[in-house]
Amino acid sequence: MALLRFAQKVGRSSIFLSTSRSYGIGTNIVESAPEVYTIPPPQPKESKPGQLTIKQVEHYFNDGYIIIPNLFTQNELVPVMEAINECVDIVADNLFNGRKIRDKAEKASFYKRLILLEKQFPGTAVLLHKQGYLPVAFRNLWANERLLNIVEQFIGPEIAGHPVWNLRTKTPVNEQTTVPWHQDNAYLDHTC
Secondary structure (H helix, E strand, O other): OOOEEEEEEEOOEEEEEEOOOEEEEOOEEEEOOHHHHHOOOOOOOOOOOOOOOHHHHHHHHHHOOOOOOOOOOHHHHHHHHHHHHHHHHHHHHHHHHOOOOOOOOOOOOOOOHHHHHHHHOOOHHHHHHOOOOOOHHHHHHHOOHHHHHHHHHHHOOOOOOOOOOOOOOOOOOOHHHOOOOOOOOOOOOOOO
């Protein structure tokens, strides 16, 4: 029996995702390149910094997730958090100057500010996503050798980033940012 991982009512239809990694709306079921999510590629022959154990790789492919404590140091994450703050500042300034919000929530914590902005102007999180700007700190994080070595264990050595890399936030109870199992499955070809 398949474990239902995700279900959300959409009018009369349901969106669902099972452990087989199929998803669908109503009775239309689509297989989304299931081998990509269930069969690990050949593992690198040489040991590289940051690589996972075979047991961790198996956990990822069996359970669909992996938690890797302390993959990045605080010093590696500080520039990314600063870049996020700068992106949020730009959106808040634009909304404030356009009289869409009354409070830029500048005193709110890193973890609460976007939520407060979203409450004032639903869609703020989407605006942040659509800025079309990728801070250097993000590029540096995504090019991190340890991270790329782990990604290689999941998808093989042919690693490419999608050209619309950006910040996709997930604010609480926000249907605009709720997506199926993998946010790109809905519009990317299964060979990507």
